[in-house]
Amino acid sequence: MRDITPEEAARHRAKMEKRKAVQDAEVAEKTVEKGLLIVHTGPGKGKSTAAFGLALRVLGHGGRVGVVQFIKGAWQSGERAALESFGERVEWHSMGEGFTWETQDLARDVAAARRAWEKAREMMDNPAFGLVILDEMNIALRYDYLPLDEVVAALAARREGLHVVVTGRNAKPALIEAADLVTEMGLVKHHFKAGVKAQKGIEF
Amino acid sequence: MRDITPEEAARHRAKMEKRKAVQDAEVAEKTVEKGLLIVHTGPGKGKSTAAFGLALRVLGHGGRVGVVQFIKGAWQSGERAALESFGERVEWHSMGEGFTWETQDLARDVAAARRAWEKAREMMDNPAFGLVILDEMNIALRYDYLPLDEVVAALAARREGLHVVVTGRNAKPALIEAADLVTEMGLVKHHFKAGVKAQKGIEF
Numbered sequence: 001m002r003d004i005t006p007e008e009a010a011r012h013r014a015k016m017e018k019r020k021a022v023q024d025a026e027v028a029e030k031t032v033e034k035g036l037l038i039v040h041t042g043p044g045k046g047k048s049t050a051a052f053g054l055a056l057r058v059l060g061h062g063g064r065v066g067v068v069q070f071i072k073g074a075w076q077s078g079e080r081a082a083l084e085s086f087g088e089r090v091e092w093h094s095m096g097e098g099f100t101w102e103t104q105d106l107a108r109d110v111a112a113a114r115r116a117w118e119k120a121r122e123m124m125d126n127p128a129f130g131l132v133i134l135d136e137m138n139i140a141l142r143y144d145y146l147p148l149d150e151v152v153a154a155l156a157a158r159r160e161g162l163h164v165v166v167t168g169r170n171a172k173p174a175l176i177e178a179a180d181l182v183t184e185m186g187l188v189k190h191h192f193k194a195g196v197k198a199q200k201g202i203e204f
Numbered sequence: 205m206r207d208i209t210p211e212e213a214a215r216h217r218a219k220m221e222k223r224k225a226v227q228d229a230e231v232a233e234k235t236v237e238k239g240l241l242i243v244h245t246g247p248g249k250g251k252s253t254a255a256f257g258l259a260l261r262v263l264g265h266g267g268r269v270g271v272v273q274f275i276k277g278a279w280q281s282g283e284r285a286a287l288e289s290f291g292e293r294v295e296w297h298s299m300g301e302g303f304t305w306e307t308q309d310l311a312r313d314v315a316a317a318r319r320a321w322e323k324a325r326e327m328m329d330n331p332a333f334g335l336v337i338l339d340e341m342n343i344a345l346r347y348d349y350l351p352l353d354e355v356v357a358a359l360a361a362r363r364e365g366l367h368v369v370v371t372g373r374n375a376k377p378a379l380i381e382a383a384d385l386v387t388e389m390g391l392v393k394h395h396f397k398a399g400v401k402a403q404k405g406i407e408f
Contacts, residue, residue, distance in 0.1 A: 078264030
């Protein structure tokens with residue numbers, strides 16, 4: 001065990017009392033409740049994973065969650081299997097046809113993105129859903145598979161109380177501008193560089 | 205719908221064929237399977253949330269997950285309630301006594317961190333677990349509530365095949381050094397700045 005002198009304990013207490021006062025004042029200032037537009041972007045891992053973690057949070061409070069996967073659609077993922085255990089409280093649509101370098105067909109990719117966006121709008125309009133996840137939609141926006149203006153306008157005009165999470169690298173500035181919360185996942189270190197392959201439970 | 209000229213479609217196809225070749229070569233290079241030491245750090249949101257998203261992934265593949273919360277312990281969270289629906293496949297221990305500015309008692313915080321670490325070691329040694337999440341342990345390391353050398357050595361010597369995720373701001377350089385995968389969650393934009401309060405389903 002670590003030794004703590006009475007002086008150290010007193011210093012710690014004084015510092016933490018001050019910090020608590022600041023913290024309490026900050027919490028008291030925040031009074032608005034609203035549905036958030038959340039963006040997870042950046043080159044690091046965890047963009048989709050954090051979105052599915054939020055799904056867990058909403059489900060834990062009794063809410064319903066909609067998921068549209070814009071790009072990955074070909075493979076069955078662990079999070080999908082786990083979320084399916086919540087039954088009709090999770091509605092999952094994989095609309096993409098795999099990554100774009102798999103299909104190699106621009107017209108097919110554009111049509112798939114369009115269908116995915118129509119499904120997304122449908123769920124956003126359905127008051128049963130508390131959270132809608134638009135997984136990898138940033139990729140579809142980046143490649144102009146979807147009209148940016150129309151998408152941002154629809155997200156900004158979402159119904160009150162609805163949380164939406166958009167994931168994917170290279171989020172468009174207009175989307176970031178419209179968002180309430182933007183997290184950039186930065187890649188500090190990656191095991192792929194050390195030759196470790198994609199593994200069940202971690203990458204899918 | 206977007207109009208696509210034949211030239212544009214051909215260019216797209218050529219570009220994506222090249223990209224697929226690069227991608228396939230990269231995947232073929234990676235052959236190692238190992239349990240990963242993963243760190244989620246940085247000032248942005250999503251550090252714990254992405255860890256719980258990984259838990260979903262592991263659960264979806266039939267694995268078992270252990271969670272030790274080092275700092276938050278006082279409040280019931282949505283993700284905990286949702287993960288409890290997986291029954292004994294999730295073992296959850298909230299060992300902290302709330303944030304440090306709530307307790308204001310150094311000796312109590314150090315003792316709580318120590319108990320949490322002992323529970324973590326126990327789960328890391330139990331081959332039933334495929335993933336162990338050490339939530340907010342970086343905070344305990346940062347304030348020297350735990351001996352850094354001992355913790356890093358134990359993480360580095362974890363049993364083969366075990367994935368461990370450590371979350372929290374200000375990850376220590378020695379931990380980053382030992383890790384396989386480190387993501388820094390950067391804060392681009394936060395709704396708290398606009399007076400929006402912590403909400404069910406998003407912050408807890």
